[in-house]
Amino acid sequence: MIPVNTPLLNGNELKYLTECIETGWISSEGPFIKKFEENMATYVGRKFGIAVSNGSAALDIAVKAIGIKEGDEVILPTFTIISPAQSIVYAGGKPILVDADAATWCMDVNQIEAKITPKTKAILAVHIYGFPTDMDAIIELANKYKLAIIEDAAEMHGQTYKGKMCGSFGHITTFSFYPNKHITTGEGGMLMTDDKTLAEKCRAYRNLCFKPERRFVHDELGWNYRMTNLQAALGVAQLEKIEQHIVRKREIGALYNHYLNGTPGIELMPVQTDYADNIYWVYAIISKHKTAIELMKQLGEKGIGTRPFFYPMHWQPVFNKMGWYANEQYPVAERIAEYGFYLPSGLGITDDEIKEVSETLKSVLKD
Numbered sequence: 513m514i515p516v517n518t519p520l521l522n523g524n525e526l527k528y529l530t531e532c533i534e535t536g537w538i539s540s541e542g543p544f545i546k547k548f549e550e551n552m553a554t555y556v557g558r559k560f561g562i563a564v565s566n567g568s569a570a571l572d573i574a575v576k577a578i579g580i581k582e583g584d585e586v587i588l589p590t591f592t593i594i595s596p597a598q599s600i601v602y603a604g605g606k607p608i609l610v611d612a613d614a615a616t617w618c619m620d621v622n623q624i625e626a627k628i629t630p631k632t633k634a635i636l637a638v639h640i641y642g643f644p645t646d647m648d649a650i651i652e653l654a655n656k657y658k659l660a661i662i663e664d665a666a667e668m669h670g671q672t673y674k675g676k677m678c679g680s681f682g683h684i685t686t687f688s689f690y691p692n693k694h695i696t697t698g699e700g701g702m703l704m705t706d707d708k709t710l711a712e713k714c715r716a717y718r719n720l721c722f723k724p725e726r727r728f729v730h731d732e733l734g735w736n737y738r739m740t741n742l743q744a745a746l747g748v749a750q751l752e753k754i755e756q757h758i759v760r761k762r763e764i765g766a767l768y769n770h771y772l773n774g775t776p777g778i779e780l781m782p783v784q785t786d787y788a789d790n791i792y793w794v795y796a797i798i799s800k801h802k803t804a805i806e807l808m809k810q811l812g813e814k815g816i817g818t819r820p821f822f823y824p825m826h827w828q829p830v831f832n833k834m835g836w837y838a839n840e841q842y843p844v845a846e847r848i849a850e851y852g853f854y855l856p857s858g859l860g861i862t863d864d865e866i867k868e869v870s871e872t873l874k875s876v877l878k879d
């Protein structure tokens with residue numbers, strides 16, 4: 513069986529974890545937290561990093577810290593994981609959806625302006641699979657209509673947009689360190705901002721809004737979304753190797769392209785756009801004839817793990833039950849959701865496995 517993801521933990525992970533155990537620092541009070549926050553902030557080029565328990569928690573905090581409340585609208589792609597959309601809903605706001613761009617599968621920025629209303633407070637850009645969202649267009653709209661930018665960079669550690677680091681664009685940005693991301697802490701996430709007031713809000717929301725002057729007194733509600741020192745120890749070790757991880761991700765992409773270029777029945781991701789080189793967070797393909805479900809089943813029978821694409825937000829039963837999106841159509845997102853899936857492409861995959869996956873896929877496509 514070749515799983516869809518295997519992480520790579522071959523640096524100082526064990527050494528730093530042992531340090532946590534030997535010193536007894538296993539909670540969120542420990543030296544690796546600050547170190548991971550500072551090292552990540554330096555890497556991305558931001559002033560503040562706030563480590564949290566996962567990427568979805570980071571989004572909950574981001575949306576609340578930026579001030580989204582009852583009645584506000586936030587524009588985001590329909591083609592995304594549910595995390596950013598549910599954070600908006602938890603804050604009392606409404607996610608307003610935009611279709612995917614046919615080439616990059618990120619939000620089609622040309623469709624955003626038509627969705628802006630007096631209730632719009634923010635644009636939430638989610639970078640998807642290989643490419644960043646076209647940020648210049650978003651920055652221009654945000655300036656024109658005085659909107660906040662929230663950037664979900666969970667899949668883009670180390671990716672750049674026109675040479676500038678992803679994660680550096682949002683007034684507030686979030687990362688995830690789930691095991692399939694470019695660097696992992698098992699479970700984990702981080703917020704980033706250059707705004708001191710926002711950073712302080714994030715720190716408060718992460719830790720139940722304890723008042724600094726008097727613990728156990730609260731002016732506001734927050735969460736316990738703290739990261740542990742154990743997770744941060746992993747993060748510090750992983751970040752030391754991020755450049756190698758990114759080189760390997762692009763090698764994995766190039767090797768799959770080598771085997772699969774020109775294969776009938778599938779479309780491959782572009783290698784680059786005019787603003788970024790594909791980082792191949794996952795190696796994704798679009799089937800032209802069989803549905804993704806059919807092909808994935810056939811591959812699964814031959815021992816190849818796969819994962820389907822995101823399921824668009826306008827199709828989510830939970831939102832339809834709320835009376836939202838029933839009549840909305842987003843043809844690009846609908847097509848890729850039905851025909852797209854990704855192949856094993858975690859950092860732990862070997863070149864031989866990539867060859868085996870490619871050959872199996874080609875044989876299954878001929879059936």
Ligand SMILES: *Cc1c(COP(=O)(O)O)cnc(C)c1O
Nearest residue numbers: 566567568593595666667688690
């Ligand atoms: C992984 C991911 C998240 C969620 O992160 P978790 O750490 O799994 O909660 C959010 N947004 C995007 C785009 C992701 O890929």
